[in-house]
Amino acid sequence: MEKSWSNRKGEEPEGVSLYNLDQWKSFKAIVEAMAAMDERERLGLQEKCRPYLCFREELDLFHKGHVEAHCTGACYEKGVSACCGFESIFTFFADQVVNVLFSSPEELAFLLATLRKPNTTRRCVYLGPAGCLWKVRPISCAMFFCDDVKQNFLQADPVLEREWKEMQREEKAFTWPDRQVLFDDLEKCFLARSVDSPFMYFHKSPGLLRVKAQARKSQAEKGEPFAEVTSRSTAK
Numbered sequence: 001m002e003k004s005w006s007n008r009k010g011e012e013p014e015g016v017s018l019y020n021l022d023q024w025k026s027f028k029a030i031v032e033a034m035a036a037m038d039e040r041e042r043l044g045l046q047e048k049c050r051p052y053l054c055f056r057e058e059l060d061l062f063h064k065g066h067v068e069a070h071c072t073g074a075c076y077e078k079g080v081s082a083c084c085g086f087e088s089i090f091t092f093f094a095d096q097v098v099n100v101l102f103s104s105p106e107e108l109a110f111l112l113a114t115l116r117k118p119n120t121t122r123r124c125v126y127l128g129p130a131g132c133l134w135k136v137r138p139i140s141c142a143m144f145f146c147d148d149v150k151q152n153f154l155q156a157d158p159v160l161e162r163e164w165k166e167m168q169r170e171e172k173a174f175t176w177p178d179r180q181v182l183f184d185d186l187e188k189c190f191l192a193r194s195v196d197s198p199f200m201y202f203h204k205s206p207g208l209l210r211v212k213a214q215a216r217k218s219q220a221e222k223g224e225p226f227a228e229v230t231s232r233s234t235a236k
């Protein structure tokens, strides 16, 4: 890679928050690394993400079927959404990779241009006039429900509550590194291409590193290999 995390002087956005700057640098590094890949590598990465996208479609259907009508009346129609009301939302590096993989060049150009401008809205910088600018929203956003929805919908109906718990379990199969998971693998793939980012929590967060180390130790003690999730069926 010609460009590392710190080697972007001269092209970085100016007068923006550190959050915008870090998000821009991380997205930009991914876009450039992908531009340097050949078609086969890019398609291979998309293929690797398919089971996750199936899960995300299922999650969207869950939201549409059970809470969207409530959210529309409570928030969307009033032009407010507590979900997108924070200036700095949590993102994993892998969230960004998935988004770049499945966005059009125009969508990415708009997203990067937005990060170059100071956020004066006091809401999430990614909240555009037509909703979220991400093609595949960060997992922390997709899995978020406010207390109102949790108490009055998800916990009020045992069937729904079971379904929601199953969604949470499936999410972990991609994001919780007590086994080999997609979000960790995507970081590895870009680290191998000399891309660095502060959002690579699977390689930088002491908590997640501890989970990985403990899982490897206990599986080694049982003589089992570190399990890999390769398809939707094994994710369950």
Ligand code: SF4
Pocket (backbone or CB within 6 Å): 070, 071, 074, 075, 076, 081, 082, 083, 144, 145, 146, 147, 148, 149
């Ligand atoms: S989850 Fe809660 S805060 Fe978010 S849009 Fe729905 S009702 Fe509003």
Ligand code: SF4
Pocket (backbone or CB within 6 Å): 083, 084, 085, 089, 124, 125, 126, 127, 128, 131, 132, 133, 134, 137, 138, 141
């Ligand atoms: S990234 Fe998108 S979904 Fe998440 S808080 Fe921002 S605008 Fe809302």
